[in-house]
Amino acid sequence: MFSDADSAALYDVLNPWDPAVWPGDAFYEELVMAADAVADVGCGTGGMLHRAREQGHRGRLVGLDPDRAALHRARRRSDIEWVEGSAVSAPWHAAFDLVTMTGHAFQCLVDDAEVRGSLRAIRAALRDGGRFVFETRHPQARAWEEWNPSNASDVTDARGRSLRVWHEVESVVGDVVTFSGTTAEPAGAVLRVERTRLRFLDVTTLDAFLAEADLVVEARYGDWDRGPVTGTSREIITIAVPARRTESR
Structure with a gap:
């Protein structure tokens, strides 16, 4: 017998959140600690948000994930909000300075409708000037x-x-x-x-989906040291922000 709870616990063994070891974790930790209100979409067992609290984050931290067993482990900390649900069902409006999808969670959005709906929900959750930060493996x-x-x-x-x-x-x-x-x-x-x-979305297709959701790319990296996307990059790391509309007079 290997239960859902066993699988969630094994995930933490295989994928420990440790900014001292993993450059990607350090990349996200810097952004999270600088933001007042953070939503981690696809939070899994909550390692990133647990660490943020341990490091002294005093603002609002919210984790969203459809996996009940993973959320059960995440809820070992009660000073963080945990919500069961998928990205497309994100219920917030102008609530966060930062929304993240770590661990290549963005790639779990497979169908076009799922990608579009999730990005619209994430866009709605961002405050003016907020950022959506995620990575996907470069195809x-x-x-x-x-x-x-x-x-x-x-x-x-x-x-x-x-x-x-x-x-x-x-x-x-x-x-x-x-x-x-x-x-x-x-x-x-x-x-x-x-x-x-x-x-595995390429840059052109990814940016078209972002534009449909009223998001524009503020920064784009091909590695966790913030190097550019090149012909040998393994990652597409994106920082997207709400598009600025020109007001009509």
Whole structure:
């Protein structure tokens, strides 16, 4: 038996939030600590917001995620608001200085309607001058080619069990990659298989979706050191802000 709660706890083992180790975590922490009100869309188990409180953030922190088991772990801190739901259902209006989607969560928005609806909801949640910050894997890097059983990870989970975890691509159709994630015992007994679809948008398509949602790119990076997007970049890191409309006279 490998429950939803076990899977959420394993996520924290595989993906610890640690700005001292991971440049992407440090990139987001700087932005979060400088913002008065922050919403983390696709917050998962809440590692980024937990860390912000631990570091002394005194403003409003909100985490939104559709995964009930992940939110159960997130709620270990009660001084943060936790909301069950998806990006498209974000209920806020002009409430935040900063909205984030970390851990490539933006790629979980697969269908055009889902992308458009989510961006509209995020735009509505931003205050004037607010920022939406997220990253997506650059399709040119073809990251999915590394997702195979030969790159399995051997880990010990929070309950002390030895586990082997691997991914395997099932299909690549257009810009959507479907793959499975398997958790097994070291001897091979499979405990859990989860199927995921991710979308790999290029810069042109991504910016067209942002423009439809009344968002414009303030800054764009190809790595966590704030280097430009180049022909070898593995990331598309975007800081988007509400478009400024010219008032009619």
